[in-house]
Amino acid sequence: MIKRRHKMPIVSNDFSDIVYNRRSIRKFDTSVKIPREEMLEILDKTVTAPSSVNMQPWRFVVVDSEEGKDKLKPFVSYNSVQNETSSAMVLIFADLKSQERAEEIYGKAVTQGKMPEEVKEKQLSSIVPMYENAPFEVMNEIVHIDSSLAAMQLMLVARSYGYDTNAIGGYKKDGLAKAFGLDEDRHVPILIIALGKADEEGFESVRLDASDVTTFA
Amino acid sequence: MIKRRHKMPIVSNDFSDIVYNRRSIRKFDTSVKIPREEMLEILDKTVTAPSSVNMQPWRFVVVDSEEGKDKLKPFVSYNSVQNETSSAMVLIFADLKSQERAEEIYGKAVTQGKMPEEVKEKQLSSIVPMYENAPFEVMNEIVHIDSSLAAMQLMLVARSYGYDTNAIGGYKKDGLAKAFGLDEDRHVPILIIALGKADEEGFESVRLDASDVTTFA
Numbered sequence: 001m002i003k004r005r006h007k008m009p010i011v012s013n014d015f016s017d018i019v020y021n022r023r024s025i026r027k028f029d030t031s032v033k034i035p036r037e038e039m040l041e042i043l044d045k046t047v048t049a050p051s052s053v054n055m056q057p058w059r060f061v062v063v064d065s066e067e068g069k070d071k072l073k074p075f076v077s078y079n080s081v082q083n084e085t086s087s088a089m090v091l092i093f094a095d096l097k098s099q100e101r102a103e104e105i106y107g108k109a110v111t112q113g114k115m116p117e118e119v120k121e122k123q124l125s126s127i128v129p130m131y132e133n134a135p136f137e138v139m140n141e142i143v144h145i146d147s148s149l150a151a152m153q154l155m156l157v158a159r160s161y162g163y164d165t166n167a168i169g170g171y172k173k174d175g176l177a178k179a180f181g182l183d184e185d186r187h188v189p190i191l192i193i194a195l196g197k198a199d200e201e202g203f204e205s206v207r208l209d210a211s212d213v214t215t216f217a
Numbered sequence: 218m219i220k221r222r223h224k225m226p227i228v229s230n231d232f233s234d235i236v237y238n239r240r241s242i243r244k245f246d247t248s249v250k251i252p253r254e255e256m257l258e259i260l261d262k263t264v265t266a267p268s269s270v271n272m273q274p275w276r277f278v279v280v281d282s283e284e285g286k287d288k289l290k291p292f293v294s295y296n297s298v299q300n301e302t303s304s305a306m307v308l309i310f311a312d313l314k315s316q317e318r319a320e321e322i323y324g325k326a327v328t329q330g331k332m333p334e335e336v337k338e339k340q341l342s343s344i345v346p347m348y349e350n351a352p353f354e355v356m357n358e359i360v361h362i363d364s365s366l367a368a369m370q371l372m373l374v375a376r377s378y379g380y381d382t383n384a385i386g387g388y389k390k391d392g393l394a395k396a397f398g399l400d401e402d403r404h405v406p407i408l409i410i411a412l413g414k415a416d417e418e419g420f421e422s423v424r425l426d427a428s429d430v431t432t433f434a
Binding site: 010011012014015016018022024036039040041043044045046047048049050051054056058059060061062063064065067068071076096101105106107108109112114115119133140141142144145146148149150151152154155157158160167169171180181190191203204205206207208209210211213214216217 | 225229230231232233235236237239241242253256257258260261262263264265266267268269271272276277278279280281283284285288298318321322323325326329333356357359361362363364366367368369370372374375377384386387397398399403408415420422423424425426427428431432433434
């Protein structure tokens with residue numbers, strides 16, 4: 001674990017501005033680098049997002065070096081500007097076997113005095129077999145949901161640090177996990193978040209009114 | 218479209234408090250009802266979340282009546298307290314054929330002067346066939362991601378209005394769309410968000426450190 005030496009400055013704490021003025025930014029200021037320590041601080045806040053039975057299947061690969069960007073290039077050919085200009089391309093993967101860290105997660109809760117040992121044992125005795133026996137399709141949906149919740153939070157937390165983002169869904173998935181040192185049998189790519197200091201304004205998107213996509217019952 | 222007569226009060230605009238003090242709340246104050254107009258305002262802010270090629274596949278069923286709650290009951294047997302006490306159970310579905318509203322969405326952008334007609338035509342001529350020809354597995358993942366991004370934003374927007382939430386993944390999916398009047402061949406259930414005024418404190422969850430789920434490249 002990297003020890004945090006200091007807290008990075010939060011640029012904005014204005015919820016409305018951060019959330020409702022978020023735009024997809026595709027071109028970033030190449031002179032701005034985000035220290036890895038600051039990136040971990042952003043990700044520590046990202047992972048307070050909710051997670052099904054707290055299994056936290058999200059896994060991040062922060063591509064912020066020239067070598068890393070070069071390796072990523074063939075996977076993001078439609079989004080080369082983001083790859084070339086962003087401070088980091090955050091690859092969000094999901095671990096299909098997140099239950100293998102269940103003992104670590106729930107053990108941490110016990111150590112911190114947030115959960116009695118008996119509760120941990122009881123919960124894990126039902127959660128772990130449930131996850132182990134879930135069909136691929138079911139587990140794939142669960143980890144897509146959890147990791148996307150974290151992705152949204154990442155985009156917002158980044159803005160509170162003065163950065164902007166672009167969520168990229170159109171990229172080559174085959175081979176991506178392996179190229180970045182992850183076991184591809186268990187790590188599925190979810191989204192790539194380009195992150196950095198905006199160098200363009202971005203467009204305000206048009207949305208259907210809530211009333212056009214909502215019914216009451 | 219329901220006309221909004223007035224803006225509802227925002228209770229908090231403190232980003233850090235809203236995001237980092239969010240807890241899963243399972244028991245709500247049953248005396249608090251959220252007017253449907255206010256709910257639509259919350260959802261209008263929810264759907265500013267990013268969406269792949271702006272297809273906005275999210276669909277909401279807001280279950281806030283006694284009849285609706287009764288109908289939902291057999292689907293959420295592990296979460297009956299939330300169903301009984303929340304102001305609303307927001308069922309988030311995703312439309313597997315969201316491209317059928319592409320013309321409406323991109324047409325709105327043109328009408329609002331945010332996109333030239335030629336750009337709309339050019340984009341739709343590639344997006345619509347791409348979505349139409351995508352295999353179920355691919356489209357299912359795309360709509361899970363998009364709808365989960367919106368789900369996270371909903372949980373945060375709700376807090377800015379003074380409400381709390383519980384994201385529920387464990388519920389009976391079979392028959393849910395049909396029970397609430399949606400075509401089940403195209404609408405897949407993503408998450409249920411219980412929403413209301415908290416009547417308990419909620420637990421702070423334990424998370425793995427970002428450094429334990431992150432690599433740099």
